[in-house]
Amino acid sequence: MARSNKFGDGSVFILPAVLLLVLVLVAPLIWFFIQTLAGVGTAAELLTQAWSIITSRAVVTALATTNWISLLVTLLVLVISYPLAYYLANRQGLRFTLVLFCIIVPYFTSIIVRTYSWMVLIGRNGIINQALLSLGVITEPLTLLYTKTGVLIGMVYVLLPYMVLTLYATMKAIDPNLMRAARGLGANGFYSFTRIYFPLSVYGVVSGSLIVFIVAIGFFITPALMGGPSDVMIAMLIERSVEIMFDWSGAAIMSLFLLFVTLLLYGVYYRVTDVRRMMGA
Amino acid sequence: MSNGAPVRGLTVYVTVACLVLMLPIVIVIILAFGDQGYVKFPPTSLSLRWFAVFFGDSRWQHALWTSVLIAIIACVIATALGFFAAYAFVRSDIRAKKLLLSFMLLPIIIPNVITAIAMYFMAGRLGLVGNVFWIGLCHAVVALPIVLLILLSSLQGVDLNLERAALSLGCSRFGVFTKVVIPLAFPGILSSALFAFLASFDELIISLFLAGVRSETLPVRIWNSLHLQVEPVIAAVSAFLIGVTGVVLLLDAFMRQVRLARLASNSNDR
Numbered sequence: 001m002a003r004s005n006k007f008g009d010g011s012v013f014i015l016p017a018v019l020l021l022v023l024v025l026v027a028p029l030i031w032f033f034i035q036t037l038a039g040v041g042t043a044a045e046l047l048t049q050a051w052s053i054i055t056s057r058a059v060v061t062a063l064a065t066t067n068w069i070s071l072l073v074t075l076l077v078l079v080i081s082y083p084l085a086y087y088l089a090n091r092q093g094l095r096f097t098l099v100l101f102c103i104i105v106p107y108f109t110s111i112i113v114r115t116y117s118w119m120v121l122i123g124r125n126g127i128i129n130q131a132l133l134s135l136g137v138i139t140e141p142l143t144l145l146y147t148k149t150g151v152l153i154g155m156v157y158v159l160l161p162y163m164v165l166t167l168y169a170t171m172k173a174i175d176p177n178l179m180r181a182a183r184g185l186g187a188n189g190f191y192s193f194t195r196i197y198f199p200l201s202v203y204g205v206v207s208g209s210l211i212v213f214i215v216a217i218g219f220f221i222t223p224a225l226m227g228g229p230s231d232v233m234i235a236m237l238i239e240r241s242v243e244i245m246f247d248w249s250g251a252a253i254m255s256l257f258l259l260f261v262t263l264l265l266y267g268v269y270y271r272v273t274d275v276r277r278m279m280g281a
Numbered sequence: 282m283s284n285g286a287p288v289r290g291l292t293v294y295v296t297v298a299c300l301v302l303m304l305p306i307v308i309v310i311i312l313a314f315g316d317q318g319y320v321k322f323p324p325t326s327l328s329l330r331w332f333a334v335f336f337g338d339s340r341w342q343h344a345l346w347t348s349v350l351i352a353i354i355a356c357v358i359a360t361a362l363g364f365f366a367a368y369a370f371v372r373s374d375i376r377a378k379k380l381l382l383s384f385m386l387l388p389i390i391i392p393n394v395i396t397a398i399a400m401y402f403m404a405g406r407l408g409l410v411g412n413v414f415w416i417g418l419c420h421a422v423v424a425l426p427i428v429l430l431i432l433l434s435s436l437q438g439v440d441l442n443l444e445r446a447a448l449s450l451g452c453s454r455f456g457v458f459t460k461v462v463i464p465l466a467f468p469g470i471l472s473s474a475l476f477a478f479l480a481s482f483d484e485l486i487i488s489l490f491l492a493g494v495r496s497e498t499l500p501v502r503i504w505n506s507l508h509l510q511v512e513p514v515i516a517a518v519s520a521f522l523i524g525v526t527g528v529v530l531l532l533d534a535f536m537r538q539v540r541l542a543r544l545a546s547n548s549n550d551r
Contacts, residue, residue, distance in 0.1 A: 009372070009374060010368060010369050010373040011373040012369070013366065013368050013369040014369035014370070014373075014375065016361075016365055017363060017425060017429075018384075018385070021387070021388070024400070024418050024422045025400075028399035029391075029395070029399040031399070031403055031406070032398065032402040035402070036402075080298065083291055083295065086291070087291055087295045099295060102298075105527070105530065106302055106305070108479060108526045109306060109523055110483035110500055111483070111485065112485050112500045112507075113309065113483075113519040114305055116309070116515060116516075117305035117308055117519070119507070120308065120309070130322065157302075157305070160302070220392070220393065220394045220486060221486065221504075235392055238394050239398075242490075248402070258395065259392070262391060275379060
């Protein structure tokens with residue numbers, strides 16, 4: 001190209017952004033890991049300490065909790081989102097805009113605001129308990145806040161839009177004529193859905209579930225505010241080791257483990273999806 | 282369609298789901314206009330009392346302006362760098378494009394707690410804890426992927442031939458940017474700047490570590506208050522944050538209209 005002789009092909013323009021990420025993300029991460037882990041001692045001592053931390057009761061419990069909550073949240077989000085995304089993909093005009101509005105507005109509202117609102121809703125003297133008590137549905141207030149149920153409600157609410165938008169992008173690409181053809185050939189609604197529509201949407205199901213699970217295992221704000229003493233997720237344990245116990249090397253070892261798992265899953269995500277479509281962009 | 286019942290079922294489901302999705306947002310706004318000293322729903326009377334507390338309290342005001350300042354810094358840096366990076370992605374044959382893009386999306390993938398602690402650690406070594414420029418720079422990292430994703434799609438709509446034409450007519454590379462690319466991509470750039478601002482304005486975890494005592498942002502103050510007690514002024518602050526989100530979404534919707542109108546007029550010209 002004549003252009004490339006004169007001005008280069010434009011790839012240099014990526015450098016400032018790469019530089020920002022290297023200096024303000026990669027460098028702090030490497031510095032943090034190397035400095036804190038080098039402080040532990042020799043490689044053998046480091047491995048011993050890493051092993052004792054990863055197998056300690058607190059970490060094993062937190063990892064199990066993180067895994068269990070993230071799996072449940074992903075499953076719940078998937079089940080709740082699928083019909084919503086289906087509706088979005090098959091409606092136009094005002095209905096489409098209204099439903100999209102109800103998904104987008106919470107999506108772009110601060111996580112701390114969304115979490116606060118659920119705390120007000122499901123607290124012991126919260127709005128839901130007040131309403132149910134005054135209607136006579138229950139006689140004792142329900143204990144939802146500061147339990148695993150509370151964490152699930154909060155996390156499902158925060159992560160739902162990721163899934164809906166991912167599923168919607170996939171479903172929008174499904175040719176509606178395929179369903180019409182199936183029906184024309186005598187397939188009933190259930191059959192054509194399970195044999196044609198669902199298999200075609202599996203791509204969105206997989207990438208949506210992966211992204212929700214990846215974000216869920218690193219979750220901190222919602223479980224920290226809505227969970228009980230036994231609902232400690234790994235990210236909370238990391239924060240506590242720094243903020244309360246000043247245990248930097250412990251935090252570094254747990255962070256390294258979480259980072260490794262996250263990047264591993266991101267690698268799978270990278271394999272199966274187009275990263276440009278992340279978050280339904 | 283022959284199967285009316287499933288369709289009706291779906292409509293009912295979607296309606297209920299949308300109500301539940303909007304419930305927390307609506308509740309916060311109603312509570313913010315309540316009059317009680319504790320959280321009660323529905324409020325017995327409406328007032329602007331908690332907004333008066335929010336706007337009258339010097340600590341909340343300090344948090345507000347700290348948030349605004351940090352968000353502006355983050356927005357300017359992320360939008361500028363994100364724009365050039367998106368341009369490079371769209372217009373050049375960088376090798377391993379997909380790999381590079383997935384590297385640049387890492388800030389949304391790496392758990393924020395880890396990012397925040399590493400940035401805090403570095404800030405501690407360099408004496409930057411509580412420094413608003415450092416916090417702005419750290420927020421720019423988190424906002425960069427958002428800018429990139431928006432501008433990638435927006436710049437794909439800018440016709441390469443227009444740039445070629447400008448170049449061949451003697452326009453400089455700089456001129457191509459200021460006279461062709463930026464004006465054509467302007468609605469997208471503005472949208473991405475708005476979302477970058479919002480990402481920083483709403484960010485909690487990084488600010489929580491980096492703020493120190495000097496640079497508490499609004500989300501950090503909400504977090505600190507939530508740990509003590511659920512006071513009604515938080516509802517007013519939350520409603521304010523929802524209002525900011527609303528303004529950003531409205532402006533973005535407007536930008537989209539501009540973009541669509543331009544696309545339509547372009548295709549009419551041909």
